[in-house]
Amino acid sequence: MGAGARRASLGARFERHAPYVLVAPAVLIIVALRLWPLLLGVNFSFTGDGERNGSAVGFDNYLELLQDPLFQGSLRNVGLLVLLLPLAVAIPGMLATFIYLRVPGHRVFRSVYFFPAVLSPVIVGAIFNLMLAFDGPLNALLGTVGVGPVDWLGDPDVAMFTVVGVQIWATFGMALVVFLAGFASLDATLLDAARVDGASLARTIWHVIIPSLSRTIQFVFVTTMIGMLTSMFGLLYVMTSGGPEGSTYLPEYYIWIQQGQMNRPALASAASTVLFVIMLVVGLLQISVLRRTGGRT
């Protein structure tokens, strides 16, 4: 009897601790491999480079970042990416709509549109380097219709738009698939009703398709934003090297240059911390948006 009670209390104790034990591996991994290095990185950003290596310098690195026109330019480019985001979402949205509405050849388009998504950014960059070269095929084509050559990757006013355009081309396939999945849950009777009422294509899209797909659109907004902020390094590296005149720098590229080329790891850490804060703010905003729409439906 006494032994049985003891066993029961032992079991109860295990039962009480089991949740902690079960989440322990995940917590330990996150703390040891994510949070701890993050703290080390932030701590490192308050130390100096070169001769001042290892000594505390306070906010010197952050002040230097604020005064560096190159870093300012990279933050401006982040702003530009945010402004171009609606375009990056609208393009796959429109194309998915046409595929859903069964334009002639829609099966072919469906697979062709997805094709670029399987290419690595380095290959995409190399292809477009050839296509967009000053004496390349695109300018030759423009020449035949009498439009002067454009230095797609050599003109500081054009280059960032060129790279973003290529990024959209390379990644819209994934968003397209998400949109098509969203269409699968669209109520077809609504479309039929609109058709019976004689609604034009534009009105059908505006009044039927967009409201029905609002959650899908929000999801694509979030994932495209993350993609643009975190995965353009490969394209920049291959296509422009941050140039011309530093016009295509993004924070990631800046960090890489400072760490690898300029031997300024502490300054790079400071830039990483700034990028982390930006991503945190963007992420929290997106979570709140998702949560709000989640609560509504």
Place this chain on the structure above:
Amino acid sequence: MKQRILWSAVLVAGLALAGCGSATRPTTSASDSEKVAKLVVWDWKSGEETAAAYIQKAKADFAKKHPGVAVEFVAQPFDQYYTLLGAAIQASKGPDVMLFNGGGQIRDRVAALLPLDQYVAEDKERLAGWDAFSQDGKIYAAPVTLQGHPIYYNKTLYEKAGLDPAGPAKTWQDLVRDCGAIKKATGARCFALGNKEGFGIQFFLSGLGSGVLTPQEYDDWIAGKRDWNSPNVKRLFALWKEAESSGLNNDGANSTALFNDAFAVVQSGKAAHIIGLMSDIGHWKDFGEFLGADKVGVMAAPVVTDGATPSLPYDGGIGYAVAKWTKDPRLAADLVRSLTTTDALNSFYSDAGAIASDTTIDVSKAAPAVGTIVSQIKSGKPALHVALSSKTLDLMGRLSQKLLSGSATVDEVVKQLAASDKAG
């Protein structure tokens, strides 16, 4: 039920412990500190087929001196090399011996390196190019190749334009006149220029510098006394702008990569001249394969201002250095010496197409361009851009693109460069 909870708890705890274990650093064994059994070398060359014989000979030489010490070459991708090295330096842990580019790349990192003066004293006469690997009078690496910026020209285009391929222009005026003749006869531009990465200006500055600055100004520049406001320094940058605006360069220089699109422009005969390299890539061997080895000429910098004396700009190209944290400095320095024996460097020169640092190698059977380059080494001087910090070079790259596109003036550019240069 209880049994199941107990077992899963044990399983999870075990996994967690294993996870922690793999995240911790492996402990070093005690034998490391007693006797060094292995040296690790980092570079980006040893993986290349053309360097195989060189590495083989260096290894054999070292094995003869230190049997029982293994040498491991780790070939890193060049793109990532200094990033990886930066991480190793930060941790004070990594290779014993490592390859460096001369100039800014090694000077920025001398704090992590061992001065080699006492070990390489015997090699000082035989090898050239030490300056690029020295800082404050101390040597930090032994040169393997020489790197410099000769002006190459296409003799076939000269012949087509009715010019004497053996007597290229000696002054800038004559060069511009010759280029006019070449363009008229063949349609080829004067210079192949790639400035997408901002490297074009570096080659231009060094390749033409000795024709613009006076010998005194040139030596002062190398010694660190740089007067960015002097008329001749401004003239150099004005010349850069002028060459573009008067149509001497190929179109779209700011979107043309120097490596290797600009080289391809010369190789395909679309431009008559290029300021190239001496070793590795974009040099006599590369151009010779397309144009014919005897059709590649090398000319001295054309004289732009009176009183300038053209000289070949060159420095130590790549060289091996020893890390400060190596356990046995003498052993590591011996490996560096094995990597710079005449025998090994001779292989490097003949297989990889590099001008080796060893001045005793016989080049009489090589292509005519090599003979011209080697004959100018004695009177040559360090290249102007190598004396600048990587930060200033990076800035110069961006500013030079602005000069080409017309969005900055020469005065603005030299002002910014002076400020960056002064800041170190």
